[in-house]
Amino acid sequence: MPVMSYIQAVTAALxxxxxxxxxxxxxxxDVGKKGGVFxxxxxxxDEFGEYRVLDTPLAESAIAGVGIGAAMYGMRPVAEMQFxxxxxxxVNQIISExxxxxxxxxxDWNAPITIxxxxxxxxxxxxxxxxxVEAVFANQxxxxxxxxxxxxxxxxxxxxxxxxxxxxxxxxxxxxxxxxKGEVPEEDYVLPIGKADVKRxxxxxxxxxxxxCVHFALQAAEKLAEEGIDxxxxxxxxxxxxxxxxxxxxxxxxxxxxxxxxxNKEGSIIGEVAAIISENCLFDLDAPIQRLAGxxxxxxxxxxxMEKYFMINPDKVEKAIRDLAEF
Amino acid sequence: MSTKRHESLGLSNxxxxxxxxxxxxxxxxxxxxWLLNRAGKIPFVISCQGQEAAQVxxxxxxxxxxxxxxxxxxxxxxxxxxxxxxxxxxxxxxxKAEDPNSGGRQMPSHxxxxxxxxxxxxxxxxxxxxxAVGVALAARMEKKDFVSFVTLGxxxxxxxxxxxxxxxxxxxxxxxxxxxxxNKYAISVPIEKQxxxxxxxxxxxxxxxPGFTVDGNDPLAVYEAVKEARDRAVNGEGPTLIEAVSYRxxxxxxxxxxxxYRNKEEVDEAKKKDSIFTFATYLQExxxxxxELETEINDEINRIVNEATDYAENAxxxxxxxxxxxxxxx
Numbered sequence: 001m002p003v004m005s006y007i008q009a010v011t012a013a014l015x016x017x018x019x020x021x022x023x024x025x026x027x028x029x030d031v032g033k034k035g036g037v038f039x040x041x042x043x044x045x046d047e048f049g050e051y052r053v054l055d056t057p058l059a060e061s062a063i064a065g066v067g068i069g070a071a072m073y074g075m076r077p078v079a080e081m082q083f084x085x086x087x088x089x090x091v092n093q094i095i096s097e098x099x100x101x102x103x104x105x106x107x108d109w110n111a112p113i114t115i116x117x118x119x120x121x122x123x124x125x126x127x128x129x130x131x132x133v134e135a136v137f138a139n140q141x142x143x144x145x146x147x148x149x150x151x152x153x154x155x156x157x158x159x160x161x162x163x164x165x166x167x168x169x170x171x172x173x174x175x176x177x178x179x180x181k182g183e184v185p186e187e188d189y190v191l192p193i194g195k196a197d198v199k200r201x202x203x204x205x206x207x208x209x210x211x212x213c214v215h216f217a218l219q220a221a222e223k224l225a226e227e228g229i230d231x232x233x234x235x236x237x238x239x240x241x242x243x244x245x246x247x248x249x250x251x252x253x254x255x256x257x258x259x260x261x262x263x264n265k266e267g268s269i270i271g272e273v274a275a276i277i278s279e280n281c282l283f284d285l286d287a288p289i290q291r292l293a294g295x296x297x298x299x300x301x302x303x304x305x306m307e308k309y310f311m312i313n314p315d316k317v318e319k320a321i322r323d324l325a326e327f
Numbered sequence: 328m329s330t331k332r333h334e335s336l337g338l339s340n341x342x343x344x345x346x347x348x349x350x351x352x353x354x355x356x357x358x359x360x361w362l363l364n365r366a367g368k369i370p371f372v373i374s375c376q377g378q379e380a381a382q383v384x385x386x387x388x389x390x391x392x393x394x395x396x397x398x399x400x401x402x403x404x405x406x407x408x409x410x411x412x413x414x415x416x417x418x419x420x421x422x423k424a425e426d427p428n429s430g431g432r433q434m435p436s437h438x439x440x441x442x443x444x445x446x447x448x449x450x451x452x453x454x455x456x457x458x459a460v461g462v463a464l465a466a467r468m469e470k471k472d473f474v475s476f477v478t479l480g481x482x483x484x485x486x487x488x489x490x491x492x493x494x495x496x497x498x499x500x501x502x503x504x505x506x507x508x509x510n511k512y513a514i515s516v517p518i519e520k521q522x523x524x525x526x527x528x529x530x531x532x533x534x535x536x537p538g539f540t541v542d543g544n545d546p547l548a549v550y551e552a553v554k555e556a557r558d559r560a561v562n563g564e565g566p567t568l569i570e571a572v573s574y575r576x577x578x579x580x581x582x583x584x585x586x587x588y589r590n591k592e593e594v595d596e597a598k599k600k601d602s603i604f605t606f607a608t609y610l611q612e613x614x615x616x617x618x619e620l621e622t623e624i625n626d627e628i629n630r631i632v633n634e635a636t637d638y639a640e641n642a643x644x645x646x647x648x649x650x651x652x653x654x655x656x657x
Contacts, residue, residue, distance in 0.1 A: 051467065057491070057494055057495055059487075059490075059495070061488055061491050062460070062488070062492055062495045064457075065456070065458060065488060065492065066457045066458075066461040066492070066495055067461060068458055069397075069446070069458030069460060069461020069462045069463075069465075070465045070468075072446055072447075072458060072461070073461070073465040073466075074465070075461075075465050075468070089487070092488075093454060093488075096449050096451045097458070103653050103654055104432055104439075104449065105429055105439045105441075106426075106429050106653060107652070108440065108441045109439060109446070141654045142654055166655050
């Protein structure tokens with residue numbers, strides 16, 4: 001099985017879907033000739049031509065809105081926001097239009113659009129090239145938000161997003177793009193949106209997280225295994241709507257739950273995960289639910305000292321797991 | 328009489344009578360909705376009154392079995408011309424389950440009907456402009472000959488989506504026609520406090536497309552402008568911006584009192600140019616409309632509006648629990 005990087009899995013999924021279905025097209029800033037600022041659409045312009053790999057004017061609301069219009073017609077647009085931080089001008093189109101279209105038209109219209117955006121920090125991106133923006137969208141029924149952690153999941157979930165008949169936000173951790181590599185089948189496969197995935201079986205402490213933090217958790221878990229602390233890791237993969245069944249099962253498994261996000265703590269995805277566990281697992285818990293998250297400051301600073309302070313890393317995860325194991 | 332205006336535009340007598348009937352039907356449905364609102368039977372009305380000529384004139388210039396429209400909330404004339412019925416509109420006014428726009432989920436005048444290629448709309452203004460551009464992009468990609476037609480008010484032409492959408496359409500020379508229905512007011516704020524340019528159509532130059540301002544009270548003038556725009560669009564010559572100038576004859580909505588910001592004399596003056604009357608006069612002078620036909624048309628429209636009202640009033644609401652349906656594909 002070939003090994004590819006996280007971003008190569010993005011490109012492979014796009015390419016295969018465009019070969020499979022000529023209604024699939026990509027639009028965004030610099031996605032065409034340049035192949036994307038991160039090179040996610042590398043080679044697609046040469047293979048599929050200008051209109052299926054469309055360089056748009058620099059205007060995010062139009063990228064989303066024109067995509068939504070094309071999707072209403074029956075196309076399968078994959079819109080790229082160059083950085084998740086720059087999705088804000090498109091929020092009206094995403095929340096007022098894409099999210100509500102099926103509902104407001106009583107199932108008459110739908111918008112099968114995928115909106116991809118690189119998110120996350122640890123890349124010296126400062127305030128506006130580091131944010132996690134999922135919580136902005138995670139109380140908008142009608143949207144699905146996918147945040148994969150491995151190249152294998154990227155390919156299977158991006159294909160699922162493109163084939164989904166509802167709008168999907170697909171957030172890719174930009175530090176994972178070249179940092180993470182893994183085996184990815186060459187053949188066609190899709191993974192279910194809305195399903196979490198156990199990334200490590202364990203019995204002492206349950207860690208529920210998503211995105212790059214899954215890897216920090218895995219690294220910490222390997223180290224702690226030497227000390228006899230056995231961590232169970234659930235990767236949410238889809239952060240909205242949440243896989244409640246998997247969350248409850250994972251929480252009950254160990255009775256000690258650590259939730260991790262790179263986002264600011266208050267109002268983040270993991271707050272909702274904590275609420276689900278509180279509602280369903282009170283008598284199964286052996287310790288208070290713990291949250292490890294970014295601090296509640298507007299965004300990640302540029303200077304390496306402050307950036308490192310903000311970011312989650314394996315050491316922080318290891319300490320949090322150990323504290324919980326010893327509770 | 329020399330060649331009549333509608334004939335020189337290639338419109339038959341039957342077609343202009345059909346235009347008149349569509350305008351009148353929009354007006355009569357709208358008037359009935361106000362009565363129903365004031366009688367406490369429906370919660371809300373937002374009017375097309377004063378803009379029927381622009382809406383119907385434009386629609387008749389389009390291919391009504393191929394083209395896509397992204398109307399805004401005043402466009403009753405557009406949706407009627409594109410196949411929505413008086414009954415559909417009344418079902419929406421009463422928020423009944425059978426309402427094809429939304430099944431009673433949205434406020435009235437939030438139009439949408441896929442079978443007639445009427446894109447579903449929302450309340451935040453101008454979001455429909457990029458959608459129409461997206462449909463036009465699909466036409467280009469699929470090598471189809473249809474165009475998209477999008478409307479909005481002059482106040483809405485200040486929104487970012489107007490700029491972003493028209494610029495996108497201009498760059499890619501997409502087959503989209505944008506018609507700004509300039510009714511002189513954005514709720515209470517008059518045109519001179521909305522845009523600094525002399526005309527909304529002046530904005531077209533910035534998007535690399537032609538811009539025209541036409542008399543929105545004259546359905547034939549609007550027809551001509553939209554017809555030419557459509558010809559350019561299907562010939563690959565790109566988008567057009569049209570400004571149709573008329574006047575909003577009612578308050579902004581049933582919840583607005585326009586006496587607080589404009590005077591009666593101004594409204595009365597505008598009523599003299601009301602297209603329902605001026606177009607009837609044209610048709611009479613052209614020898615197409617006489618008293619007998621007018622009575623016949625009025626009787627027919629009254630019957631349609633009465634039947635639609637009765638049907639909708641007696642139709643069932645959606646089941647309460649159906650509020651949970653259709654968040655995602657089922």
